[in-house]
Amino acid sequence: MRCEGRCEGRSDHPFAPCPLSFTPRHPPYRRPSPSQVLQPGSYVLSVTLKGYHIKESPFNIVAGSGFFSDVLAGLPAPPPPWIPTGEGYASPRPTCTGALSGTRATAAPAPPRLSRNLATPAVPFARDGAPSPRPASPRPAPPRPAPARPDSPRPASPRPALDASSSSPRSPDRVLQLASAQLEAIRRRAALNGLGMPPPVEALVEALDAALGPAPLDRPTGNGPQRPGATAVPSPLRQFEASVAAAGAQMSLADDR
C-alpha cells in the first residue's frame, strides 16, 4: 500500500512503509471460492430441503481417473476378436491419468485374439474332446490373479500389471481383471483398517465402479421417483455392467466357499 499525503509518523523517505494500519469494521470478507475441492474417493451426495431429499438423492459418487470412460468414449467399438486390425483398439490419450496410465494400451496393432465374452460363454470340454455333460457356467473363467490363501502373503501390488495389447478395452475379461484387482484392494484396505469385509455385492459394485470409471451420460439412480418423461431404457454400458456384476457375484460367492 502506498501512502498519499502527510501521514502522521511517516518518515520522509518516499518508499518507507506507512505506519497506518487499517482495521475493517466488518467481518473479514472471504471471497467465495468458485468451487470446493475434495479428495478423490467415494462419497455420498445428498441434497435436502428441510430434511427431505430431492429426487435421486442421495446417491453414491465415485471419483476416479476415468480410464474406462475415456477408452469407451473416445474409441470406436472394437471389431470381433477374430478379425485382425491394423490400428489397435486403444490410442494414447494425454488426459487419461491415474494408476492405470502406465499399463494403458498404445497404438500398436492388436494381435488377433480368440477370446471368450459374456455372450458366448466357454463350454468346458472333456479330455476326449466331447462336450462336458455339465452345463456350461454362465461366467467365463476370467484371467484372475492367483487366489490368495488366508495364510499366504498377499502380493505387494494390489493392481496386477495388465497386458493391454492382449485384450480390447471393452473386453469383459479386462473388466473382470480390473474388478478383481479392485476387489483385492478393497479386501486389503478392509483388513488394514481392521474392518470387517463388506458384503460381497457392495464390494463388487465398488470395485466395478472404480474399474469402469466415470460415465458422462450416466444418471444417478436414487430412491426418489423419476421425472415425468424420463426414459428408463438401460444403456448398453449399464447392461454390460450388470452382466459383469452378475458374473462377478458368482465369482465372489465361489471365493467365499
Place this chain on the structure above:
Amino acid sequence: MNACLLRVAVTIGGVNLAGSPFEIHVNAGKTSACASHAEGSGWQRRVLVGDPLEFTIHAYDAQGNPQNQPTDQFVVTLTARSRDGYSIQLRPTYLGSGATLVKYEV
C-alpha cells in the same frame, strides 16, 4: 392449480361489478423436495478427478410449478465413504427462477 395469471370477472346480467375484472397472479407454492430435481456434470455416479463439476437444483412445488421465490435453503452434503465418514457441506448459489447452482471439484 398451476402458477399463472388469472383474469377474474364477476358480472350480473352481463355487467361487470365494480372492480371487475381484475387479475390474480398465482405464484408457485412451497417447494416440494420430492418434486425438485438436479442435473449437471456433478450429478452422476462417477465423476472425473480434476474436472470442475457442477449441478443445478431445479425447485418445483408439489403441483410441478417452477419455484420463482428465492426462499429455499438447500443443504448439499458430500459424505465420504471412508472409515471416518466426514461430511462436507457445499455452498449453493441461487441463480434465480428456482435454479440453484452448486460447484465442486474432486
